Amino acid sequence: MDVRRRRAYLRPIMLNAVRILALLLILALGGLWASAWFGRAPGEGVAESFARRFAGLTGGEMPAPSAGGVQLPQGMALGGPFRMTDHTGRAVTEADFAGRFLLVYFGFTFCPDVCPTELGTIAAALDTLGEAGGRVTPVLVTIDPERDTPEALADYVSRFHPRMVGLTGTPDQVSAIARAYRVFYARVQRPEMTQYVMDHSSFIYLVGPDARVRTLFRPETTPEQIAQAVRGQMRGG
Template sequence: MTRAVRIAVLLLILGLGAVWGATFLVRKPGETLGTAFARLLGDSPAPSAGGVALPGGVSVGGPFTLVDGDGKTVTEANLRGKLALVFFGYTFCPDVCPTELQAVAQAMDLLGPQADQVRPVFVTIDPERDTPAKIKDYVALFHPSILGLTGTPAQVSAAARAWRVYYAKVTPPGASDYLMDHSAFTYLMGRDGSLRTLFRPGATPEEMATAIRAQLG
C-alpha cells in the first residue's frame, strides 16, 4: 500500500468516526444509531460560521430546570435575550472539559465589550458529585461570566436530552473512582433559544468569537 493510499484511508476512517460521534446528537427518540448515521450522511444544510452542519429538522435545546451555584432555579427563560454559549461536562473531568472551558473563556475575552451580550453556561453531567457549591467554585477558575448549573439526576438527564448530549459513567480498570464519558460539543444558542452554531471539540477561541460576532450582527 502506497503512502498516499494509507493517508487517504486514514482520513476516511477519521471522517467516519466524526460522523458516528455526531449521531448521538441527531438521533431521534426510538431511532437506531445505524438509521441516524445513514440520515446524517444525507444532504445537510451548510454550517454557520465556525460550526458543524446538522440535518434539517434536528432540534437542539429546549425546556429545562436546573440550579446555579447559589441553589437558585434556572430555566430556559433565563437564557433568553442574550446569546448563550453552552457546554456540558463535569468538574472532575481530566482533560476535555477544562480545555473547552478555557477556549470559551478566551473567546469571551476576545469579544471585549460585546461579551456583555453573551452568557456562557456550563452544565454538569455528573450531579452526583457536582453540588452547587462545587460547580460554582469550578467555573470561577475559568471566567467570572460562566454560569455553572447542576440539578437532580433527572433534571440533568432532561437537559442533556434536550441538547442531545451523550454521557455515561465509566470506571477504568484498577481505578478507585469513576469518570464520565460524554460528548463535548459547544452550543451557540440564539437570543430566542434556537441553535445557531455547533462547535466541534477543539474549536479555537478565535473561531468561537468570529461565529458569535456574526450572530450579534
C-alpha cells in the first residue's frame, strides 16, 4: 500500500478516534458537573462544588480556610477596575471607593434565602467592628441586572445597613466584574416557579484600599470571624 493510500485509509480511523475521545470528555465533564450540582454543600455554588471535585480528581487542592477566611493561592489576584451604576443612579468605578475597605457580596434582590443571610452577616460584622466599621463600605453587586434597577437596589440594601451600596449595570458590565472576582452565576427557570432565579456562588469578599481582594469568606462564616479578619487587614494597612 503506497503512502497516499495509507493516509486515505488511516484518516477516517483517526477522525473517529478523535470524535470518540471528545465525546468521552464531554460525557465525563457533564457527569462531573451533574455531581457538583446535586452534591453541593449548603450555600456552596455549583462552580465551587465543580472545582472541588475537579481538584480531587487531578490531585490538587482547593484554597484552604484560614482564620481570616479562604487563603488565595499564591499569584492569584481577584478584583480590580470596574464600571457600574450605584443604587442612586450614579455611574461609579473602583476609584470612587479608593482608600476604603469593602465587604462585597454578589447576589440579587429576588434571592429567597442565601443573599439575605449573607448580607445580614455583613451588617452584623460592621456592628461588631464598632467605630472601626466606619472605614468599611458594605457592597451588594447584583448578578440580575434585568430586574435589579437602581430603584430596586435602593429599597433592598436599605433593609440591611444604612451605608450599604448597591451596584448594577449592563449585562456586559455585570459579566466583567463577575469575571474579575471569579463569580459564577446563571439564570435558572424552575418548573414549580413562575419567576426565574439566579444560581450563583456565595462568597463575601474583603477588598482592600487598592481595590484587590485581601481574603474571602465562605457561607456561614460568623460576623465575629469576619470582623477579626477585617481588623487584622486594617492593622496591616
